[in-house]
Amino acid sequence: MSTRAAVGQGEWATAGRLRPAPECFLDGDGVLRVRQEARAGRRDFIRRAFAAALAGGGAVRAAASAGDPEILEPQPQRQALGRPVASTGYGSPSRYEANVQRRISPGLTATRESGVSFTPLQSLFGIVTPSGLHFERHHAGWWDLDPRRHRLMINGSDPSLVARPMVYTMDELMRLPSTSRFRFIECSANTGMEWGNVAVPTVQYTHGMLSCSEFTGVPLRLLLERAGTDWRRGRFVLAEGGEGSALARTIPMALVESGEVLVAYGQNGEMLRPENGYPLRLVVPGVQGVSWVKYLRRIEVGDQPYATRDEALQYIDLMPDGRYRQYTSVQECKSVLTTPSGGQVLLGEGYYELSGLAWSGRGRIRRVDVSVDGGRNWRAARLQPPVLAKCLTRFTLPWIWDGRPALLASRAVDETGSVQPGYRELRAVRGTRSLYHNNAVQAWLVQAGGEVVNVQLP
Amino acid sequence: MSTRAAVGQGEWATAGRLRPAPECFLDGDGVLRVRQEARAGRRDFIRRAFAAALAGGGAVRAAASAGDPEILEPQPQRQALGRPVASTGYGSPSRYEANVQRRISPGLTATRESGVSFTPLQSLFGIVTPSGLHFERHHAGWWDLDPRRHRLMINGSDPSLVARPMVYTMDELMRLPSTSRFRFIECSANTGMEWGNVAVPTVQYTHGMLSCSEFTGVPLRLLLERAGTDWRRGRFVLAEGGEGSALARTIPMALVESGEVLVAYGQNGEMLRPENGYPLRLVVPGVQGVSWVKYLRRIEVGDQPYATRDEALQYIDLMPDGRYRQYTSVQECKSVLTTPSGGQVLLGEGYYELSGLAWSGRGRIRRVDVSVDGGRNWRAARLQPPVLAKCLTRFTLPWIWDGRPALLASRAVDETGSVQPGYRELRAVRGTRSLYHNNAVQAWLVQAGGEVVNVQLP
Numbered sequence: 001m002s003t004r005a006a007v008g009q010g011e012w013a014t015a016g017r018l019r020p021a022p023e024c025f026l027d028g029d030g031v032l033r034v035r036q037e038a039r040a041g042r043r044d045f046i047r048r049a050f051a052a053a054l055a056g057g058g059a060v061r062a063a064a065s066a067g068d069p070e071i072l073e074p075q076p077q078r079q080a081l082g083r084p085v086a087s088t089g090y091g092s093p094s095r096y097e098a099n100v101q102r103r104i105s106p107g108l109t110a111t112r113e114s115g116v117s118f119t120p121l122q123s124l125f126g127i128v129t130p131s132g133l134h135f136e137r138h139h140a141g142w143w144d145l146d147p148r149r150h151r152l153m154i155n156g157s158d159p160s161l162v163a164r165p166m167v168y169t170m171d172e173l174m175r176l177p178s179t180s181r182f183r184f185i186e187c188s189a190n191t192g193m194e195w196g197n198v199a200v201p202t203v204q205y206t207h208g209m210l211s212c213s214e215f216t217g218v219p220l221r222l223l224l225e226r227a228g229t230d231w232r233r234g235r236f237v238l239a240e241g242g243e244g245s246a247l248a249r250t251i252p253m254a255l256v257e258s259g260e261v262l263v264a265y266g267q268n269g270e271m272l273r274p275e276n277g278y279p280l281r282l283v284v285p286g287v288q289g290v291s292w293v294k295y296l297r298r299i300e301v302g303d304q305p306y307a308t309r310d311e312a313l314q315y316i317d318l319m320p321d322g323r324y325r326q327y328t329s330v331q332e333c334k335s336v337l338t339t340p341s342g343g344q345v346l347l348g349e350g351y352y353e354l355s356g357l358a359w360s361g362r363g364r365i366r367r368v369d370v371s372v373d374g375g376r377n378w379r380a381a382r383l384q385p386p387v388l389a390k391c392l393t394r395f396t397l398p399w400i401w402d403g404r405p406a407l408l409a410s411r412a413v414d415e416t417g418s419v420q421p422g423y424r425e426l427r428a429v430r431g432t433r434s435l436y437h438n439n440a441v442q443a444w445l446v447q448a449g450g451e452v453v454n455v456q457l458p
Numbered sequence: 459m460s461t462r463a464a465v466g467q468g469e470w471a472t473a474g475r476l477r478p479a480p481e482c483f484l485d486g487d488g489v490l491r492v493r494q495e496a497r498a499g500r501r502d503f504i505r506r507a508f509a510a511a512l513a514g515g516g517a518v519r520a521a522a523s524a525g526d527p528e529i530l531e532p533q534p535q536r537q538a539l540g541r542p543v544a545s546t547g548y549g550s551p552s553r554y555e556a557n558v559q560r561r562i563s564p565g566l567t568a569t570r571e572s573g574v575s576f577t578p579l580q581s582l583f584g585i586v587t588p589s590g591l592h593f594e595r596h597h598a599g600w601w602d603l604d605p606r607r608h609r610l611m612i613n614g615s616d617p618s619l620v621a622r623p624m625v626y627t628m629d630e631l632m633r634l635p636s637t638s639r640f641r642f643i644e645c646s647a648n649t650g651m652e653w654g655n656v657a658v659p660t661v662q663y664t665h666g667m668l669s670c671s672e673f674t675g676v677p678l679r680l681l682l683e684r685a686g687t688d689w690r691r692g693r694f695v696l697a698e699g700g701e702g703s704a705l706a707r708t709i710p711m712a713l714v715e716s717g718e719v720l721v722a723y724g725q726n727g728e729m730l731r732p733e734n735g736y737p738l739r740l741v742v743p744g745v746q747g748v749s750w751v752k753y754l755r756r757i758e759v760g761d762q763p764y765a766t767r768d769e770a771l772q773y774i775d776l777m778p779d780g781r782y783r784q785y786t787s788v789q790e791c792k793s794v795l796t797t798p799s800g801g802q803v804l805l806g807e808g809y810y811e812l813s814g815l816a817w818s819g820r821g822r823i824r825r826v827d828v829s830v831d832g833g834r835n836w837r838a839a840r841l842q843p844p845v846l847a848k849c850l851t852r853f854t855l856p857w858i859w860d861g862r863p864a865l866l867a868s869r870a871v872d873e874t875g876s877v878q879p880g881y882r883e884l885r886a887v888r889g890t891r892s893l894y895h896n897n898a899v900q901a902w903l904v905q906a907g908g909e910v911v912n913v914q915l916p
Contacts, residue, residue, distance in 0.1 A: 068609065068625060070607045070608070070609045071609040071611055071625050071755075075607075075700070077601045077603060077700060077701045077702060077753065078700070078701065078702055078704070079702060080702060081571045081598055081599045081702060082571060082596065082598060082599025082600045082601045082701055082702070083571070083599050083600050083601070083733075084569070084570030084571050084573065084596075084599060085560075085562055085570050085571075085573040085574060085575040085594045085595075085596055085600075085733075086559075086560045086561065086562050086570075086575035086594060089556075089559040089560065090550070090551065090558075090559050090560075090590040090591065091560075091589060091590040091591070091592070091731050091732075091733060092548070092590065092731075093548065093728060093729065093731060093732075094602050094605075094729060094730075094731070094732045094736045094737075095602055096602070096604060096605055096736075096737075097728065097729050098547075100548075100728060100729070101544075101547040101548050102543075102544045102547065102548075102549075103544065104543055104544050111542070112542030112543050112544075113539045113540060113541070113542050113543075115542065115543040116543060117543040117544035123728070124727045124728060125636070125638055125672075125674035125723075125724035125727055125728070126638035126672040126674050126724060126726075126727055127638070127672065127727070128586065128672045128726045128727040129727050130589065130726055130727050130728045131549060131588065132548040132549040132550065133548065133549070133727070133728065134549070136543045136544060137543075138540065138542075138543055140539055140540060141539045141540025141541050141542060142540045142541050142543075143535045143540045143541070144552050144553055144554070145535060146554060147552075147554055149528045149533075150528070151526065151528045151529040153529055167526060167529050175809070175810065175811065176811070177811050177854070177856060178583070178811065178813075178854070179842065180583055180584035180585070180842055180852060181843075182844075214583075214584040214585065214586045216583035216584050242533065242535060242536070243535045243536065243540055244535060244536055244537060244538060244539060244540070246536070265583075266583035266584060268584075268586045268588055268726070269582045269583055269584055269585070269586040269587050269588050269591070270551060270555065270558060270581070270582060270583070270588045270591065271551065271552060271555050271558075272552075273549050273550075273551060273552070274549075274551075274552045275541075275543075275549055278552045278554075279552075279554075295535065297529075351633070352633065353633065353634070353635050353636065355636075384637065384638055385639075386640075386844045386846060388844060394638060396635070396636070398635060
């Protein structure tokens, strides 16, 4: 797979080439302005901008001068009937968007049943990830389980912790009080290949184990209340998945008590997708994806952490002194520019809208700063509402590229005051041989020719 | 198509049958409680509830007594590898959800190229409508247009209104400053068949010309600024679609000036779907769907309304005295219960969660009241955050069904104080022969056997 094939909006969008829009500019106060011909004194500038735009490939054209058959000639769709309603029952993206898809990184994992596919962040808008593009992480492949046969068991590690062990069918769970929330989910190994040095070319591969959906389900707290949990002694929960990897994770009871942890069946308005755990997965807001156990079949209340295989051998953080950190499950404050990003090409100087995503497992994003000079100067980006806790936040910033090399980077701050670290700060504590929880500032170098490449700030 | 086939979560969910969850109840203050065995004095009640639940089909079972092979026996998915990652590139819903789809109403329109498909509201959660289930309304069929060939023209009805007519390619538009917002879209003919009397059996058909997405695009205001619009004289905009129906709609400039109107290319994170206007549609928050012009090809600035075919012959409100209201484009405050709703069946008395959607073209929903006795008494529902302007709001309310006939209804109030009317109030002003802008209170009758049917309150 070439880098070019992995970027861009779709097959049609010339492989991620970004044309400038030179008529927008920043005024002295840093406010985005649109050039107005009516403004006295600006007319010459406007004429020059137009001339440059037309010469440079045409960011904006006047209809009269363009001679463009696509606007001047009648089109087939104006002269015939189109396709009928509901011809497919469940709709699909345009055939011109076939290039926007999840992608695997060959060689990253030994098999595709224990593998990863990455979300094409460079092609997405806003904060919602379409369910058909939600990243995948499987430990033993995915299943399309029959929900009539799926069960969820609630029990205690000893009988005194849960007074009434229960087994639910899906019908029973879906009649209980439910809640819906927009939440991000990020694999703790996201950006994990970049610990030592630049490893992969595009944001799909550096940050694409990240998605965001509106999840719907029953608060786990309610299920534990129904089962008669001993809240004083039962300080941990074991969540067990229903497929062959026997994945199981410890969840601190404090998270459950907050009411945020959901036994979820809904995602973006409909039932979960099979590759994301249909019919039932745990939603643990702010916590790494491995704890969002798919095909959820059992919740056990216990009085101590479980130290399962997936939290004793895997998903632990190697430190420089050779020791490991365990149970580091919160995804810390992080951000990344998605446009422009690695593999894209700027076509000429002028206006661009920088755009990216920020998130924190601790709560809301408070601000995002963006640098175009490798971190010497930072400017506050605009945060797009709604800004929700433990959810992606879209940020944008207008930028005029002068055609010279530029080092782009973003840095997020969350509502707890936690600041996204640079690589120098992160490595000072964590070293270079870890795999999980890399939330360092991501930089992209715009080269003089417009090519954007992955770099790391010193 | 049978009514049964049109309801329910999926093929697996026994055609919309709702099993009670009898262990939840309302206390004297109307707060939802979960029965706790530990509470002294409640134990007998709990035992009775359990006995009733087991006798009645088993809302909740104790694992030990269930003897359920689905939890006691090993399952195939625990003993083999599942499917590999990214095996489909772009994902699809489970095969067990094949029943959740858009549906057409035979005979409603003369052809399926000039037709409607309805969103299955009874099967959805939260506020986001999956793009594959977004309702369709076509006037001359839908197209999957090549975005490389699509153009948007900006001009004035006379040369003095727009100083610099422009033609944009998609690449050019997508480089401009963009914004993303969650918005509902509702066809003004939604619920239109119910003006005279009860006409259709399920909420998919009464209210399913309603969807909600995160839309992304360029504020139209910015495009008009770039074109040098005369804001003082140019008080209206004509939006023209690119397909064979030559659909065109007048938009008041005040809406454009607010910055809310978007020339949109994104929907729920990805590009618009073909049947919803790919690659470009207008987003006019709060305004009826027909003004959200698909395959958008031209915006003309004018100094008076255009009285196009689609606003002089169609999309006008017949009044009792034989006259018509024109340019009534805002979708007023409205709500509907989706669970339970017509065609579903309650299986026995006990706890249910009432759930529905509320929206207003005027702004945010302030409150939703729910009645279970045909409007004699109303209780405030819980509004699920985020509560956003001109967006769907999900509301829920716990309810214990006592097994006797119950008349369920919801009534929304928006932030302007506008209250959703009953049919009596609406008909006193609008009569019974209109087609558009029916925002009356919708009632569902739960019959003694549990069947839910569409009724109208007097």
